Amino acid sequence: xxxxxxxxxxxxxxxxxxxxxxxxxxxxxxxxxxxxxxxxxxxxxxxxxxxxxxxxxxxxxxxxxxxxxxxxxxxxxxxxxxxxxxxxxxxxxxxxxxxxxxxxxxxxxxxxxxxxxxxxxxxxxxxxxxxxxxxxxxxxxxxxxxxxxxxxxxxxxxxxxxxxxxxxxxxxxxxxxxxxxxxxxxxxxxxxxxxxxxxxxxxxxxxxxxxxxxxxxxxxxxxxxxxxxxxxxxxxxxxxxxxxxxxxxxxxxxxxxxxxxxxxxxxxxxxxxxxxxxxxxxxxxxxxxxxxxxxxxxxxxxxxxxxxxxxxxxxxxxxxxxxxxxxxxxxxxxxxxxxxxxxxxxxxxxxxxxxxxxxxxxxxxxxxxxxxxxxxxxxxxxxxxxxxxxxxxxxxxxxxxxxxxxxxxxxxxxxxxxxxxxxxxxxxxxxxxxxxxxxxxxxxxxxxxxxxxxxxxxxxxxxxxxxxxxx
Numbered sequence: 001x002x003x004x005x006x007x008x009x010x011x012x013x014x015x016x017x018x019x020x021x022x023x024x025x026x027x028x029x030x031x032x033x034x035x036x037x038x039x040x041x042x043x044x045x046x047x048x049x050x051x052x053x054x055x056x057x058x059x060x061x062x063x064x065x066x067x068x069x070x071x072x073x074x075x076x077x078x079x080x081x082x083x084x085x086x087x088x089x090x091x092x093x094x095x096x097x098x099x100x101x102x103x104x105x106x107x108x109x110x111x112x113x114x115x116x117x118x119x120x121x122x123x124x125x126x127x128x129x130x131x132x133x134x135x136x137x138x139x140x141x142x143x144x145x146x147x148x149x150x151x152x153x154x155x156x157x158x159x160x161x162x163x164x165x166x167x168x169x170x171x172x173x174x175x176x177x178x179x180x181x182x183x184x185x186x187x188x189x190x191x192x193x194x195x196x197x198x199x200x201x202x203x204x205x206x207x208x209x210x211x212x213x214x215x216x217x218x219x220x221x222x223x224x225x226x227x228x229x230x231x232x233x234x235x236x237x238x239x240x241x242x243x244x245x246x247x248x249x250x251x252x253x254x255x256x257x258x259x260x261x262x263x264x265x266x267x268x269x270x271x272x273x274x275x276x277x278x279x280x281x282x283x284x285x286x287x288x289x290x291x292x293x294x295x296x297x298x299x300x301x302x303x304x305x306x307x308x309x310x311x312x313x314x315x316x317x318x319x320x321x322x323x324x325x326x327x328x329x330x331x332x333x334x335x336x337x338x339x340x341x342x343x344x345x346x347x348x349x350x351x352x353x354x355x356x357x358x359x360x361x362x363x364x365x366x367x368x369x370x371x372x373x374x375x376x377x378x379x380x381x382x383x384x385x386x387x388x389x390x391x392x393x394x395x396x397x398x399x400x401x402x403x404x405x406x407x408x409x410x411x412x413x414x415x416x417x418x419x420x421x422x423x424x425x426x427x428x429x430x431x432x433x434x435x436x437x438x439x440x441x442x443x444x445x446x447x448x449x450x451x452x453x454x455x456x457x458x459x460x461x462x463x464x465x466x467x468x469x470x471x
Contacts, residue, residue, distance in 0.1 A: 028117070028293050029268065030234040031163040032154075032225060034218055035084075036211075037077065037125060037172040038250055040243040041261035042191070043211055051188045052208045056219035057263070060238055064265030065274040065323060071334040071355070072282045075242035075250045075257030076343065078127045080282065081167070085109050085128065087286035087297075087314035088304055090337055091452040097342035097461040101129035107303040109286050110136045113163045116295065123150050124167035129466070133303075136165070144169060145217060151224045158230075163289075166221055171210035173245055178209030193248045193256060193421040195398040197390040200246075207244060235292065236265045237285075247388065247405050251343060251373045253336035253353035253362050254422050264323060266292075276322055279331040279357065283316030291318035308449055332356060333439075335446050341461040345377040350458035354443040359432075360422065361439035362412040365454045371406045411436070 041047050044054040046061035072080045074090055082095035085108045090096035094103035108128075110120045123139035123146060139153045140146025145168055153164055170177055185201035188208075194200055218238065225234050240261035243249030249256040260282070264270060269292075287297035298313055307313045321327035336353035340346035349372075350365040370376075375388050391402040413427035413436050426432050447454065 028161040032236045033165045034238045035167040036240045039240040041240045054215040061263045067262040068277045069279045070262035071258045084282040087316040089315045091450045097339045100464040105303040106133045119162040122165045170214040175206035175210045178213035180206045180209040183208045195391040199387045199390040232267045238263045253351045258336045278322045287316045288318045291320040360414045367410045
């Protein structure tokens, strides 16, 4: 072997060591990611609610940084979680319908952090497939949080840092937890994007109660971190996932579906009480956490080809400079995708969206169809079942609102600065032609990069879901 070749190999070895060897154990923070389930981001005190009582979430926000503009790209549980855990957008990772699976060989945070010496566990809701892509330690049952199991995981083996995802099942329906009497149906205003009927108020009462119950359990877990003596050395994240299953939230690309609460507490490095308005997405979280522990996220192979540069890296990129207060910019745009095929009572109704700081553009690719899901089916035993029926008989404005939920134009455009609840579609307005065309072009470029073929991708959705057994 020549001396020059030895130098080249030695330099390559040094690069690998620098890229994949984390800092000393005492410098590697624990990571606790707390994930709600179907919680509209507006519905907690930290994000402006004067109705829903969430003292522990609110305290966490006061002790860390609150992100005002964090987004998932899908408003459904399984695709949302799998993009968060892989750093790859849904069409590219394969998990774009609900109850779907990523492509074989796709890697998640477990692969990335386990090789860095982290204990990797998930407590609560799983909803990810295949197992080889998400090989975490199961902490308790996936049916509910096991507080004892979470405590044992946190305090076990203090010499090794941990990455624990605590994925709660609330406030997902059936909204059976919490004290609904604390929220009498006549004691609050109904949000303007919903129709005010007694059934709507009853649903909100039980939904709000379940958020408060979730908050109490979050308080229990935060106390465990304090009791472990590792509070200063633990990155705690709370995020609300996608919006609730009430109309215009889950299963849509509206703000109440895609916009998510996101709070980070890291006493060692993040100043308390900070708020930012920087556009970020769930796919950015994993690269950011790798960056936060001193590891170059671009050095990792995600197991999926086809990134923006033709490689195998993350779709997301680190927003660590934002988290540390060193930058006030991350993304110019955030993107959304909804696949109706594969959800209960769903028909072919693919939706795509792009949002800048002020304007949101939505494409309904098969708008001639009626938009259907569990909400519009109106039958069943869940509390929100039948709610949509009450809208249809609540007057002219209510009927118009419910009709719009099911029958939308090909294009929608909203000025979020003056219309945060997206009540007034300004697509086709002459004074907004330029921004509408610009956002349409940005969306088309993103879809092309993701190999998203729109209607054709929608029709292939069933191939990404497990085969159901024939009865």
